[in-house]
Amino acid sequence: xxILVVGGAGYIGSICAELLLDEAHEVAVFDNLTEGHRRAxxxxxxxxxxxxxxxxxIEAALSSMRPDxxxxxxxxALVGESMRDPSKYFRNNVANGVNxxxxxxxTGVQRLIFSSTCAIFGLxxxxxxxxxxxxxxxxxxxxxxxxxxxxxxxxxxxxxxRFVSLRYFNAAGASANFGEDHRVETHLIPNxxxxxxxxxxxxxxxxxxxxxxxxxxxxxxxxxxxxARAHILALGAPRSEFYNLxxxxxxxxxxVIAACRKITGRKIDIVEKPRRPGDPARLIASSExxxxxxxxxxxxxxxxxxxxxxxxxHQKFPSGYGD
Ligand code: UDP
Numbered sequence: 001x002x003i004l005v006v007g008g009a010g011y012i013g014s015i016c017a018e019l020l021l022d023e024a025h026e027v028a029v030f031d032n033l034t035e036g037h038r039r040a041x042x043x044x045x046x047x048x049x050x051x052x053x054x055x056x057x058i059e060a061a062l063s064s065m066r067p068d069x070x071x072x073x074x075x076x077a078l079v080g081e082s083m084r085d086p087s088k089y090f091r092n093n094v095a096n097g098v099n100x101x102x103x104x105x106x107t108g109v110q111r112l113i114f115s116s117t118c119a120i121f122g123l124x125x126x127x128x129x130x131x132x133x134x135x136x137x138x139x140x141x142x143x144x145x146x147x148x149x150x151x152x153x154x155x156x157x158x159x160x161x162r163f164v165s166l167r168y169f170n171a172a173g174a175s176a177n178f179g180e181d182h183r184v185e186t187h188l189i190p191n192x193x194x195x196x197x198x199x200x201x202x203x204x205x206x207x208x209x210x211x212x213x214x215x216x217x218x219x220x221x222x223x224x225x226x227x228a229r230a231h232i233l234a235l236g237a238p239r240s241e242f243y244n245l246x247x248x249x250x251x252x253x254x255x256v257i258a259a260c261r262k263i264t265g266r267k268i269d270i271v272e273k274p275r276r277p278g279d280p281a282r283l284i285a286s287s288e289x290x291x292x293x294x295x296x297x298x299x300x301x302x303x304x305x306x307x308x309x310x311x312x313x314h315q316k317f318p319s320g321y322g323d
Contacts, residue, residue: 001235002026004067004109006052006100007074008045009036012115012171012227014178016071018042019228028065030058031074037321040178052096055103062107069111069235072100075145078186079119079278082141093144098151105159112152112163113234118220118244118283120146120167128220128248128286139278149242156240164234169220169246169285171227173306174313180224181320189221189307192257193314196266203268205253207275210282216253218282220246223300223309233294246285247298259303263311 008017008029013036017027021044029041032051041047046065050057052074062070075093076082082089104112119142120135137143155161172189174180180190194200208215222245230245251259261268290296300306 001068002065004028004030004061004065004070006030006070006072009033009040010073011180013073014040015175015224016228016231017045018175018178019232021045030061037181037323039321052099055099058100059103059106062103062109067109069113070104070109071113071231073115077141079139079141082139083278086140089140089144094147097148101155104161110161112161113231114152114163114165116145116149116165116167117142118167118169123280127282127284129244130286131242131244131289163240164237165242166230166234167244168227169222169283171224172221173223173309175225179310179313188253188256189310192260192268193311195268196260196264197314197318202271203257204271204273206273206279208272212252212281214252214254217279218250218252220250220284221303221306222246223306226298226300230290230296233296237294243290244285245287245290247301248285248287250282250284251303259307263307
């Protein structure tokens with residue numbers, strides 16, 4: 001198939017593009033490089049530098065490539081930033097996303113895989129979280145993704161645009177070539193590995209007084225390769241759908257740090273800090289629906305292979321993509 005990967009120079013998009021290319025699909029990457037990196041674009045892909053605020057540019061890319069599907073990863077994704085600058089999130093994740101949908105309608109491209117998030121659920125009533133859980137976001141980031149999911153339903157009904165929305169839990173790990181390099185790193189695993197590499201003095205634990213067995217937040221870490229595989233399966237989905245995507249297991253912040261100590265063999269100091277606003281105590285996915293309907297299965301069920309892959313990547317590229 002021919003796939004346009006919008007936001008394909010970012011962490012998740014770059015690895016999805018790589019997997020698509022490994023499976024002999026044709027890939028073009030459209031990215032504005034504000035969060036993404038030119039070096040995260042696989043050499044086998046065509047690269048188009050562009051921003052979704054420029055509808056003409058995305059339309060031109062779609063007209064020239066005529067893809068069978070679009071994968072849409074181009075979004076801002078930091079909860080804390082969204083609480084300070086909601087406009088950025090609604091403008092980029094919603095308004096610019098609508099430009100993409102309109103460009104698809106204008107050029108007759110009818111299939112979209114959308115990168116959504118468990119942040120649409122807010123403070124969940126239960127764990128694991130399945131697709132029947134009520135979406136009640138508690139920050140503009142989650143709200144912007146939920147708004148876009150609702151818009152997708154209407155574009156399906158009115159324009160016949162078929163979509164699959166994948167709500168990721170905590171994407172982590174790396175492929176051999178591509179990994180996680182955010183210019184401002186807020187994520188737990190890369191921050192812990194930076195301490196292991198000697199690039200940071202200690203890891204900050206945001207909250208040690210949660211109602212969890214060790215007092216720290218529990219998250220469902222899913223290997224980026226398993227996540228990328230779900231996107232490829234979603235290309236064959238028979239109808240528009242929403243799927244939660246995690247492993248169904250949970251690890252606390254302290255467990256992640258302990259696993260990093262064991263895998264790296266390095267000393268990793270911690271400092272306990274207050275809670276980070278907007279962090280639910282426990283987020284665990286039920287992925288039964290995508291398993292049942294699309295036959296997805298996570299290959300990596302524990303933290304170990306996730307952290308090992310991330311550690312290999314960070315050792316190979318200690319300065320990330322270097323930009
Ligand atoms: N966290 C932490 N220290 C860090 C980064 C994250 O204690 O340096 C915690 C954070 O509060 C959350 C968990 O680790 O409970 C996962 O955070 P991350 O930012 O990786 O992902 P999120 O769950 O926010 O998408």
